[in-house]
Amino acid sequence: MDSKARILIATDNATDGNLVRRLLSDEFENVTVSALPERHVADFERCKPAVLILAFNSLEKAERYYLGLYRLSSVVHALPHRTLILCNQDDLRNVYDLCKKEHFDDYVLFWPMIHDTPRLPMAVIHALRQMSDGASGAPAARELAAQARRIAELELVINEYATRGEQHIKVASDSLQQAKNDINSAFLGLPQRMAEGGMIEIRDAKGLGHEIDRFRKEEIGNRFESLTNAVEPLHLWIDSLDETFAPQMEAVRDLQVMAEKVKPLVLVVDDDELQREVLRHLFAEIKADLVFAASGAEALRVMQRRCPDLVLMDVNLPDMNGIDTTRRLRAVERGKEIPVIMMTGYSQKDIVVESLKVGAAAFVVKPFDKKVLLGKVNELLQR
Numbered sequence: 001m002d003s004k005a006r007i008l009i010a011t012d013n014a015t016d017g018n019l020v021r022r023l024l025s026d027e028f029e030n031v032t033v034s035a036l037p038e039r040h041v042a043d044f045e046r047c048k049p050a051v052l053i054l055a056f057n058s059l060e061k062a063e064r065y066y067l068g069l070y071r072l073s074s075v076v077h078a079l080p081h082r083t084l085i086l087c088n089q090d091d092l093r094n095v096y097d098l099c100k101k102e103h104f105d106d107y108v109l110f111w112p113m114i115h116d117t118p119r120l121p122m123a124v125i126h127a128l129r130q131m132s133d134g135a136s137g138a139p140a141a142r143e144l145a146a147q148a149r150r151i152a153e154l155e156l157v158i159n160e161y162a163t164r165g166e167q168h169i170k171v172a173s174d175s176l177q178q179a180k181n182d183i184n185s186a187f188l189g190l191p192q193r194m195a196e197g198g199m200i201e202i203r204d205a206k207g208l209g210h211e212i213d214r215f216r217k218e219e220i221g222n223r224f225e226s227l228t229n230a231v232e233p234l235h236l237w238i239d240s241l242d243e244t245f246a247p248q249m250e251a252v253r254d255l256q257v258m259a260e261k262v263k264p265l266v267l268v269v270d271d272d273e274l275q276r277e278v279l280r281h282l283f284a285e286i287k288a289d290l291v292f293a294a295s296g297a298e299a300l301r302v303m304q305r306r307c308p309d310l311v312l313m314d315v316n317l318p319d320m321n322g323i324d325t326t327r328r329l330r331a332v333e334r335g336k337e338i339p340v341i342m343m344t345g346y347s348q349k350d351i352v353v354e355s356l357k358v359g360a361a362a363f364v365v366k367p368f369d370k371k372v373l374l375g376k377v378n379e380l381l382q383r
Contacts, residue, residue: 008049059091070297077300082127086110267308296325
């Protein structure tokens, strides 16, 4: 555990904030209280906390603070952090549901008073451990699965190249044999044609024929035989490929089977519940896990905790629009390569142009054409 990790307590009551800070002071050295609403965003950007504690006395205030942070801050979506919410008994069930949906990371039953005082620092310790695990550099299961799918293509590539090489060798062998036959044919009748055509005066036709035959066999024939022998090991090499790589190819096939068990993750960003149900139904045909976000801020929060393989982004969202959300997503290292399909009920040229400018990979218009949508989704997931 890093006792010097930055911890920010966000609240609208300085007394409550200082109480929380005292409870953490024995374990942590770098704890800051942000109690002035007009300074909330600036305090977050200055502190850049690893753990953010929402010490508001109601869930509504905590949600309003965190949503405003995502709307107004230029760094929150790119800063890895864990969010711990202090709640009261009345909000407990709703807070539990929000943490389950990954809107927040954890909660502590704190108001009107905390009975288990070590519970708060322990929750912070757990949050820091999660941060440490997430920063370890170990690849996620989906990243390994994606690489496994690419490796599985190796067998096809090797077979393709082996087949192509075999074809080239056959063409070369056939060409050598044809050249040998043509030269043999030319030399066989040469003495007779020379004599009959009067090209030269031949006094010993039999001797000339013998000399030409010797030249054909020893000088030319031997060279062609050497070339043919040189090509033969290539035939043997091609034939041995399957046997040589059999264990590796078997491992690749096993890896492919394991990779297929890890479904791609698709993030759907749309505030329309009906549209989410439509997409849920359409995606039943695709082996993919879906996670939903109803706003741009919520989508960016999801992106901090999970790394989707594809994002379907509605242009019209209740907070920031889909284009601005995509721009912020692209500003984060892990979001630069994630393909985004923009969704809208309109097809104005300016929306298409702006979507492409921020890095959208495709564009679909509502109501969805099932074949077109799934075709684009499959294409982008297989890249």
